[in-house]
Amino acid sequence: MPLDEFSIIQKYFSSLGESQGISLGVGDDCAILDIPKGKQLAVTVDTLVEGIHFPVRASPADIAHRSLRVNLSDIAAMGADPHWFTLALTLPEVSDSWLHQFSQALLTDALSFGCALVGGDTTAGPLSITIQVLGTVSQGKPLIRGGAQEGDSIYITGSLGEGAAALSLFDATSDLARIATKDTLNRLLQRFYRPEPRLKEGAYLRDLASAAIDISDGLIADLGHIAKSSGLGANIELDRLPIASWLLALAEPSYIEDWVLFGGDDYELCFTVPNRNKDLIESMISSRELNAVYIGKMSKIPGVRCFDSRGQAVELKKSGYQHF
Ligand SMILES: [Mg+2]
Incomplete structure (x- = not known):
């Protein structure tokens, strides 16, 4: 039997990456995050759609790396530090091997860039990945x-x-x-x-x-x-x-x-x-x-x-x- 949404999140996305300030991560209605004193939140989001932003049949690992990194690039451009991200994943079918490769690649990058997945959503439909990255920047110091x-x-x-x-x-x-x-x-x-x-x-x-x-x-x-x-x-x-x-x-x-x-x-x-x-x-x-x-x-x-x-x-x- 294919995994339902709850099982997909539990199995692949419940603990992905490490970061500070996570009062409540994946698993409740919202994530609760602590913004350090003197910092402002920097938020960016990008959607990647199969066949438009990456070729059909691109590898799940490749898609994961690109989806997170294009967002991190926006965080870098503001002079901000990434801490947290959310993921909305639309999948044409539930494939264990696809999800395994995708989540492992996401984990590698989350660890190397110092951010953690704190929430998300999965839906059925044409393959599309939306990642939102949240970071912080010193009050009044963003590179606009x-x-x-x-x-x-x-x-x-x-x-x-x-x-x-x-x-x-x-x-x-x-x-x-x-x-x-x-x-x-x-x-x-x-x-x-x-x-x-x-x-x-x-x-x-x-x-x-x-x-x-x-x-x-x-x-x-x-x-x-x-x-x-x-x-x-x-x-x-x-x-x-x-x-x-x-x-x-x-x-x-x-x-x-x-x-x-x-x-x-x-x-x-x-x-x-x-x-x-x-x-x-x-x-x-x-x-x-x-x-x-x-x-x-x-x-x-x-x-x-x-x-x-x-x-x-x-x-x-x-x-x-x-x-x-
Ligand atoms: Mg940009």
Whole structure:
């Protein structure tokens, strides 16, 4: 007999991860959580639907990793610490092996990122996963999008373009899956299913950055959000954009540019730094404490503009990912 909802929760989701402040976890009508004094709650939610946000027949472990990590990336972008999460799982059928793999992968990430499942819901229907992460941030200290000032320096963590390149693996009209080596394929899939939430970087940036966002819709679109929210514009130098050398070897420069500027799903942080903190950020980068690069400056003129190495403006062709 298939498991009912109560048994699914008992068997797979009653004790998943560890965190502070859980007065009452899974098993009652609500979870009861203690928010430490001087902290504010940071809340984010994301739904992933099979066939839209990940390919049909993706492995349960892959789906679990991505579902939690995209949310943790939003927590990182606020300079917050994750503590708790809830899960709403819609399943076409109850499969023990699917649930086992899914919950084990979720447990691995919950433990490594320091958060715990505190509640959820299961329903029958087309496969979809909704995770809500709750974190805390010091009172009045969240890294919001609208905090940048004119002249602030713009930085990016990690490297860009791999998330969008990975997406094109799932596109039947793209020949990337055929031409890429096994090693490259694995790197791209890893990047797609296990994006690295930049929590450590977000914590460093709390007191140093003026604004931050995680890159989910593409650099131009997401930096555009910082610019607009701050009532400013941004100038970026294309030659400074961080691109992994193995990615450069993978496709024509025009594809790469498209992936880097307009492709989403990188889950790197884009952040701005006021002049007074720039030396400190640069020294953290030099000592490899912080993996980030400078890419440009905030400007008074609205919009995001790109420049080449000679300082010439470069015309952009596309705009970022639209959800609808
Ligand atoms: Mg975000």
